[in-house]
Amino acid sequence: MAKQELLQELEQGFQELLRAVEGLSDDAATRVWYGTWSVRDIIAHISGWHREMAAALERVARGERPVPEGVDYSDADAWNARFAQAHADTPWPQMLAELKASKDAFVAAARQVPEDRFEEGRVAYRILHNAAIDHYREHMPAILEWRRREGL
Secondary structure, eight states: OOHHHHHHHHHHHHHHHHHHHTTOOHHHHTOOOBTTBOHHHHHHHHHHHHHHHHHHHHHHHTTSOSSOTTOOOSOHHHHHHHHHHHTTTOOHHHHHHHHHHHHHHHHHHHHTSOGGGGSTTSHHHHHHIIIIIHHHHHHHHHHHHHHHHHTO
16 A cells, blocks of 8 residues: 555544544543543543654654664553553643644654555554554544443
């Protein structure tokens, strides 16, 4: 799949994610329902991965390894908690703005990466899927089901 097609798939998924969370009040967005998380926490950790992987894509674009020396992403739960905690006090409207800004930074970084890195299985392909395309798909059904169940 070509870079542009992946970026279009990312954008489509992002717009679906936005539709799933827009219109929530601050109270609803910060209500815990997903284990120990709220919608804000879910969005905060997605935003965190956008930011973290934008930096990885920038390194790839410079011909460097995506992960800097000494950084280990193998404990995704710890990273997720860190990203959510960073926005524990962020009001919902600002969290939505950060989600959009982080996605824009992520896409801008992806555009710098050479086309061949987006071939299936290559590093940019994996980053776009793991941090965005598949990530949106992972969380959207639960959010939509919660909204349906709560009448939101």
